[in-house]
Amino acid sequence: MSDFFAELPQPRFEPAFDVTVHVGPPRDHGVTSAGHRRVVPILGGRIAGDLEAEILPGGSDRQLIAPDGTIGIDAEYTAVAAAGPLLIRTRGVRAGSDEVLARLSRGETVDPDAYYFRTTFEVEAAAPEFSGLQRTLFVAVCRRDGSEVRYRVHRIA
Template identity: 50%
Template sequence: MNEPVVPGLEAAFEVDARLGELQDHGVTRAGHRRVVPIVGGRITGLVEAEILPGGADWQLVRPDGAVEVDTRYTARTAEGGHVYLSTSGVRSGRPEVLEALLRGDLVDPSEYYFRLAVRLETSVPGLAVLEQSIFVASAVRGADWVRYTAFRVT
């Protein structure tokens, strides 16, 4: 009777982000820092918008080789409204798989783990309901792109 509802997942939107050249900042006090510019792309589904240049993924490479993902970027709807997205997550796998991804090789997504928590912020009235949900995503990394499907946790 007073049990919590078991969450489910429903597909919400897809992100296809284009990336700039990786900037290797070397080992800092926080760890091995890399920054990957987000230079464009599209969002489709419950959100329809163009990703604007100027965002980035501020990555930390852990001693075990896994990459901690921390992105922030903006998209603009056809009507001119803005959506701010931020993600946090992890990309991990066998060392040879992570090296292949770093080289830009296309690797079967079943060979590595790449999951994200996604947050949205917007002043667009028709999209404001999205700020009231939690989203998780499964992602794929290419040489100069990242694609993910975001799922609303029900």
């Protein structure tokens, strides 16, 4: 490795906020031209920490399921904070053994170390108070807990 790259700063991950999203039963759209598509409605939830906001009902996670069961996460929802509304986007991957994925599909609680569930977290908003959130990269470590998805969002510093 060249010395040039050795001089680059090492990223740090700083906990920023915790998110709880209440989800409804998935709607299976079958195998489309893109692959096996499932849409999970977002019913509400809460963001707590550096960002405090209420998640509104009406968003969705448009999942694409690979032949090996790996789920591509593509969620979008609206949250409302004191300074105004925010559009939240998460994109990521949930993967695990057939047995673990089946248990998660049944709504069972599974140790989050038994599967891989990571997403990015993006914020779009008009209020100037949110400008810092829009200039920052975030990643999240997630878990599915029955009808809830919980994740801790980390700022990449």
